[in-house]
Amino acid sequence: MMLPSAIILDAFGTVIEIKHRTNPYKMLLREGARQGRIPTGDDLHTLMTTNCTIAQAADVLSIRISASRREVIQEALDEELDSLEPFSDALEAIEMLSDAGIRIGVCSNLAAPFGAGLKQCFHRVDAFTLSYEIGVMKPHSLIYEVMCASLGVQPGRDWLQGASSVLMIGDSPKCDRDGPRAVGISGFLLDRTKGSAIPDLVHFANMVLAGQQS
Structure with missing residues (x-):
């Protein structure tokens, strides 16, 4: 054989x-929506095919985030990363x-x-x-x-x-x-x-x- x-x-x-989901990328896209940015079908492709941090992803997607909000989203991402099993x-x-x-x-x-x-x-x-x-x-x-x-x-x-x-x-x-x-x-x-x-x-x-x- x-x-x-x-x-x-x-x-x-x-x-x-991911044992503890916090959905940091959805948080990022919601920030963009609050700024009038309409999410597109290409957003997922961009996030999955670009070698960048989540803060850099905001720039790639032309989403403006304050330092304090960036910290909150990064903490949410860190929670997910810590819960990988x-x-x-x-x-x-x-x-x-x-x-x-x-x-x-x-x-x-x-x-x-x-x-x-x-x-x-x-x-x-x-x-x-x-x-x-x-x-x-x-x-x-x-x-x-x-x-x-x-x-x-x-x-x-x-x-x-x-x-x-x-x-x-x-x-x-x-x-x-x-x-x-x-x-x-x-x-x-x-x-x-x-x-x-x-x-x-x-x-x-x-x-x-x-x-x-x-």
């Missing part, structure tokens, strides 16, 4: 969660898969301040590809291609019984299942609801190691 060369994991909702099944699954010789990547859409905390939680991950670092969000094909290059693997080039040698799993059908499949990566959906097909990452790791992912 051949195992996949690499497995790519989504971040938030898949391997890590890996899922226990994620840590166990990564150890299982890594011990089996499978390279592990994390590919995620997220704002820059969350990157350092994410990386500190997962020392056994071989590579991270994050939207704010490369300026592209899932499900754009480039982010998956960069992830595979970082892992030293090629999606869609090495097939075994119809399955790719590169797998991805996450909690978004669009970004973690369908997007990867479009570039030759076998995408799977994690649904932490009781009774779902893949309720946790240990379940998924056992599937992979048993050769049941095709």
